[in-house]
Amino acid sequence: MEAIGTLVLAAIVLVLFSALFRRDSGRFARMPPGPSPLPLIGNLLQLRGKAPYENFVKLSETYGPVMTVHLGPKRVVVLVGYEAVQEALVQNADAFAGRPELPLFEKTSKGMGLGSSNGERLKQLRRFTLSTLRDFGMGKHSLEEWIQEEAKHLVMEFQKNEGVPFDPTFYLSRSVSNNICSIIFGERFEYQDEKFLHLLTLIDTNAHLLSNPSTQLYNVFPKLLDLLPGPHKRVFKNVKDFENFFSTIIDNHKDTLKIDSPRDFIDAFLIKMKQESTNPDTEFFYGNLLYTVLLLFVAGTETTSTTLRYGLMILLKYPHIQEKIHQEIDAVVGRDRLPAMEHRKKMPFTDAVIHECQRFLDVVPLNIFHCTTEMINFRGYTIPKVQPHPKKYCIAFKLGFTKKIFRHKVTCCVYIFQTSYLILLSVSCQGTVVIPLLHSVLFDKTKWETPHSFNPGHFLDENHCFKMNPAFMPFSAGKRSCVGENLARMELFLFFSTLLQNFTFSSTDEPASIDISPVAGSFIKLPRQYKLLVKSRA
Numbered sequence: 001m002e003a004i005g006t007l008v009l010a011a012i013v014l015v016l017f018s019a020l021f022r023r024d025s026g027r028f029a030r031m032p033p034g035p036s037p038l039p040l041i042g043n044l045l046q047l048r049g050k051a052p053y054e055n056f057v058k059l060s061e062t063y064g065p066v067m068t069v070h071l072g073p074k075r076v077v078v079l080v081g082y083e084a085v086q087e088a089l090v091q092n093a094d095a096f097a098g099r100p101e102l103p104l105f106e107k108t109s110k111g112m113g114l115g116s117s118n119g120e121r122l123k124q125l126r127r128f129t130l131s132t133l134r135d136f137g138m139g140k141h142s143l144e145e146w147i148q149e150e151a152k153h154l155v156m157e158f159q160k161n162e163g164v165p166f167d168p169t170f171y172l173s174r175s176v177s178n179n180i181c182s183i184i185f186g187e188r189f190e191y192q193d194e195k196f197l198h199l200l201t202l203i204d205t206n207a208h209l210l211s212n213p214s215t216q217l218y219n220v221f222p223k224l225l226d227l228l229p230g231p232h233k234r235v236f237k238n239v240k241d242f243e244n245f246f247s248t249i250i251d252n253h254k255d256t257l258k259i260d261s262p263r264d265f266i267d268a269f270l271i272k273m274k275q276e277s278t279n280p281d282t283e284f285f286y287g288n289l290l291y292t293v294l295l296l297f298v299a300g301t302e303t304t305s306t307t308l309r310y311g312l313m314i315l316l317k318y319p320h321i322q323e324k325i326h327q328e329i330d331a332v333v334g335r336d337r338l339p340a341m342e343h344r345k346k347m348p349f350t351d352a353v354i355h356e357c358q359r360f361l362d363v364v365p366l367n368i369f370h371c372t373t374e375m376i377n378f379r380g381y382t383i384p385k386v387q388p389h390p391k392k393y394c395i396a397f398k399l400g401f402t403k404k405i406f407r408h409k410v411t412c413c414v415y416i417f418q419t420s421y422l423i424l425l426s427v428s429c430q431g432t433v434v435i436p437l438l439h440s441v442l443f444d445k446t447k448w449e450t451p452h453s454f455n456p457g458h459f460l461d462e463n464h465c466f467k468m469n470p471a472f473m474p475f476s477a478g479k480r481s482c483v484g485e486n487l488a489r490m491e492l493f494l495f496f497s498t499l500l501q502n503f504t505f506s507s508t509d510e511p512a513s514i515d516i517s518p519v520a521g522s523f524i525k526l527p528r529q530y531k532l533l534v535k536s537r538a
Helices: 001-023 052-063 083-090 103-109 119-135 143-162 171-186 194-210 215-221 222-226 231-256 265-275 288-317 318-332 339-345 348-361 438-442 485-502
Strands: 066-071 074-079 376-378 382-383 392-398 399-409 412-416 422-427 433-437 503-506 533-536
Touching: 052 066, 052 074, 052 231, 066 318, 074 083, 083 433, 083 438, 103 222, 103 288, 103 376, 119 265, 119 288, 143 171, 143 376, 143 485, 143 533, 171 194, 171 265, 171 288, 171 485, 194 215, 194 231, 215 222, 215 231, 231 265, 265 288, 288 318, 288 348, 288 503, 318 348, 318 485, 318 503, 339 348, 339 412, 339 485, 348 485, 399 485, 485 503
Parallel strands: 074 433, 392 412
Antiparallel strands: 066 074, 376 382, 392 399, 412 422, 503 533
């Protein structure tokens, strides 16, 4: 009898959700085509596996470069290929500049900070962040000197491991992280600092956890997963550790703040908070400071250090590329001075290899999700701006009869009561989410000669001079592009060229056996683990 009751209950759930889909069908009638969804789970069965971006590309072969896919009951517009992504993010930048309320990130940032903001908050925080980063050196010679100095520390750490295979992960992340630390709170950490190593371990751990499909399911069924153990719980705990660390740093800055002499990003934000203390609508308050600093630290550490780690792996796989870079560095820079940004234009092959590493690694294949800020007619389809529902649908029922139908502010929930257990299914009902698929841009076969092969020639012309490809979008594009792009570009060139100026890299494995394909992930792609052998160049 219990099995029959469960089946009846499941049938009721499917009927109710089918009704919800039908009720909204008119409002979404002119949306892009896509695969038919199942009640509750949408198209999740078609997106199984660790590489949903590949599933999206496959679906686009049937439904076109602009399509509608259901993540659970949530309608999502997916943009596939350079032309569609560029048209949306650049030519229609304002309309696609929103950030949806994804439960995973709402839980960790509470809607505050640069990463999760929209509207006036986004406008003010982004403008302030970009101008303050420039004030403290981003894109300037002063920051270049800081990176060069940090590169020397990295060389010394590598020298300590000469002749012994070692994992370069945390050596690279410590060096890269120290650069963003110098900007946001005005100091660097010693490589052996235990608190620093703990933070970098948290970043590395969360990168792996967020790439787990089980973690990303939290965005579809947050209320259900709140009741269950899983990797999402560890993500939240790690973020709490970050919050505690940066709260302490911010409090210390408050105690030593000099209004007329800001030392770093935190000081500048605290001063802005004081200036706007009488403004009831100010966006410069503690929560926005905390989560903006956290975002800058994590994003400024992970993606650049991961790209450098991948770049060194490429050199193990292709010794002839390493040799050619050595020759270029010797000819342009020599051995007696540090590589500088002024040398980049004279080192087209090295520059091309760095860009190809970024393209081929494809570190954030799904991009960070966007949403529409207004209704827009895009390529013959109508993509609505779905205002956040002032009230959202909750349906609670007990086996055999509907207990109560009411409206709720936060999420669309289905409560299923039985005598022995409670299941809570929850999905967001707000907004038109847009996924501008960066993977499809970086591997667009109409824009890259050999998209699925590592090929520095993608960035070289017939005269072997560097050329930029418009489909190079690892930092995304438009009004949500990475605020730290200039810093990352500078770090990648200076660290990469300085290491190659000083070392020859090899592996204990044969080059032919090294697998350079990144580890697929639902959020981020990472290089496979490897051990590095370094030898100082005479």
